[in-house]
Amino acid sequence: MDCIFCQIVAGKIPSQVLYQDEEVLAFRDINPAAPTHVLVIPKKHIDSLADVADEETPLIGRMVKIANRIAREEKVAESGYRLIISSGKDGGQVVPHLHMHLLGGRNLSSKLC
Ligand code: 5GP
Numbered sequence: 875m876d877c878i879f880c881q882i883v884a885g886k887i888p889s890q891v892l893y894q895d896e897e898v899l900a901f902r903d904i905n906p907a908a909p910t911h912v913l914v915i916p917k918k919h920i921d922s923l924a925d926v927a928d929e930e931t932p933l934i935g936r937m938v939k940i941a942n943r944i945a946r947e948e949k950v951a952e953s954g955y956r957l958i959i960s961s962g963k964d965g966g967q968v969v970p971h972l973h974m975h976l977l978g979g980r981n982l983s984s985k986l987c
């Protein structure tokens with residue numbers, strides 16, 4: 875298993891876990907781009923958003939719901955936050971295991987890139 879995030883799911887690489895259930899894991903990003911920077915991932919390995927099967931799309935909704943809950947817990951829900959899923963090379967995805975970034979705690983640019 876050479877996927878970093880699968881190794882985090884398996885507990886082989888330590889991480890600061892904020893939430894987990896049978897399907898989803900949320901942990902702090904090792905190189906935070908904002909005061910709150912959390913990654914929400916499926917425990918199952920899916921390469922990217924482009925590889926989500928039709929029957930797996932409810933998982934994305936669950937990831938959003940969990941990110942929203944963490945945003946409230948991190949006290950950034952009122953000030954505002956951003957959820958990002960980068961997909962593929964041009965999308966800027968570096969780790970090839972589907973993940974959603976939750977960013978908050980500072981004013982993020984209104985420019986998307
Ligand atoms: P991407 O650029 O693929 O959308 O985001 C990958 C994210 O994973 C980056 O923000 C990076 O800092 C984070 N990351 C990479 N390796 C690790 C790790 O071993 N542990 C944690 N907690 N985050 C990681």
Ligand code: ZN
Pocket residue numbers: 877878879880881918919920970971
């Ligand atoms: Zn993986």
